[in-house]
Amino acid sequence: MKILVAVKRVIDYNVQIRVKEDGTGVVTDNVKMSTNPPDDNAIEEAVKIKEAGKATEVVAITVGEEKAQETVRKALAVGADRGIHVKADGILEPLAVSKILQKIVDKEKPDLVFMGKQAIDDDCNQTGQMLSALLNWPQATFASKIDVKDNKLEVTREIDEGLETIEINVPAIVTCDLRLNEPRYASLPNIMKAKKKPIEEIVASDLGVNVSPRLEQLKVEEPPKRKAGIKVANVAELVQKLKNEAKVI
């Protein structure tokens, strides 16, 4: 069994996001970038499945600018066997990414495609679902547990009401939740080895996919600042303020 894992380069989750003054987006210059956190879980799970002898190859793929290749290199350092970098600049919407992934799936013929449940930059949570539709493959989203059983997967999903366990046929798409596993550290020798693993570079336009955005972004702005809280003297004053000022009771 072969697993394709999609990873995305995003602003590091510890960095405080700043909106560009002209409202065209967020500041990415001089900002620490990292792999999208749930994508790390996706890679970890694929590598674990391979280590358990249930998969033969883990291929990491990213779509994006030149530097996005770092995320593939990191995936190789934690156990992926080889990488693919589909080069494309500018804003990439989930539909464009899923169409590119579809082309790569046609070429690579993996049995499973893993990715994070959503990216922490745009929070779209769409790429996995769109890919599933494009390929007409079953999907299991928000996976917090994956059991590989012959040609089936038993997947536990994080849903609003609690946990839901479903069984789907392979080939399939799985989007991974943060609770799925604890990603391993890339060890120094493995980082060295990763430098020698192959990464295939493909230009997005060569795949015949139109990646131009379908959505028009009007403006990006910061959420309004919260007003400072106040202290009230007693319950009566609180009730009075909730009633007359906040008008919530």
Add this chain to the structure above:
Amino acid sequence: MSRESMEYDVVIIGGGPSGLSTAIKLKQLDPNLNVCLLEKASEIGAHILSGNVFETRALDELLPNWRELNSPIKTKVTKEKFLFLGKTKSLSWPTWLLPAVQQNHKNYIISLANLCRWLAEQAENLGVEIFPGFPASEILYNEDGSVKGVATQDMGIDKDGNKKDSFEPGIELLGKVTVFAEGCRGHLGKQLIEKFELNKGKDPQQYGIGFKEIWEIEDKNHEEGLVMHTAGWPLDNNTYGGSFMYHAENKQVFLGYVIGLDYKNPHLSPYDEFQRFKTHPAIKKIIEGGKRISYGARALIEGGFQSLPKMFMPGALLVGCDAGTLNMPKIKGSHTAMKSGIIAAETINEHLKEDKDLSIYEDKFKNSWLHKELYEARNVKPSFSWGLILGIIFTGIDQILFRGKLPFTLKHKHADHETLKPANQMPKIDYPKYDNEITFDKTSSVYLTGTNHADNQPVHLKLKDPNLPINYTLVKFDEPAQRYCPAGVYEVQKENDVNKFVINSQNCIHCKTCDIKEPSQNITWVTPEGSGGPRYGNM
């Protein structure tokens, strides 16, 4: 427990200007050398903080064609100001009356973090292996006592010291020569200085704490290329310190404050002095209406020539601020750090090729402009122990009339942890409330640093005696860690009327001030898990 080991010709600890210059020079001298460089931050530059007005002298030697290599050195200094601040007034000092060391017209306003990222690219292009996210936590020695290399920190240890599922043991990196380039108060450098008695016969080392904020300011207040320094308010005559404000590209100003850690009043809060400083009319008018986008703090090394330890030992060298090559009157350490790295690389190359002793590092240093610079600068910092006014008068005589060639050397008398007076003998300082426009509390400041340490790991700020903070330091000095820490790591909390010393180590921005200033030297800074700490952008 056996760890994997990897062998290199040279192992370098720290990806700042000194370590990266060592690496680049080594590969220029001999492309076949195997050189690796460890950095504790998540990426090169993420733990670097500096003003920075950059003198290109060392870079001109290292990479003479730097102008063609798309370097981030762009904003030339076009104008200089020096202000003496009173509480509400300011007095401009004519720049032609400044000593030559404080004139910057040939220099550039840069982000040192960005310079390091660029130097790292140059180093990688030359074949240096750079590993960010891997703190060197331990020095390894050969049987004959010489330095053999370092071990990286184990990853995946929980707060009680147990291995987690994700445990990944550290690696031993063995070098024919190991170069320590950790910056000011490097935790391994500190051990080496003690073990090999490198500071024997030298004055106690002197430190300062430097703060920096980056502001995006209104167009009308921005003057790209303007460099401004101030002395005076809010510090009193007996406290050494001053500010910088550099107008960089993209409407940004780099605004900062440095305070000598030899201050005496335990009630003094360096952080609050900096915040208060910004409310001075001469400063406020520039940043008002702007937005603070970054914050950070880092200790800097100020002892200079008199305190400079021996920089070589069997199997290893100290470079840059890990030794203490900063030029205090110039308020610059980057070009000197780079130069020390260049000299270190030349030393190592001759050591490996011609079997020369590493002690030639000292001879090369003595014959370099670096030595001359530090020698001529040596009397400035100690003269300020007489107070700001006498310090300035003496510095005028020493630097303008004699150009640092007076026939005597002033001594640094005390280490910084010895200078605090008991709290009950010193005046309390009433700092103004933060207004959230110009001044901010520590929590919202630390938030801007992007600091994170993986939770459930051992506390990396070690107390030699866990009871000392409450039983002694609180009683005698009102526990100054609450105030000297620029990130709010240390707190004294009352629980059922019992005082408790709390260490919020996840907030630590790796400035090392506690390791320096704690009056009993009770706090030791050690490396946390790799990648932990701030994620500075263009600091």
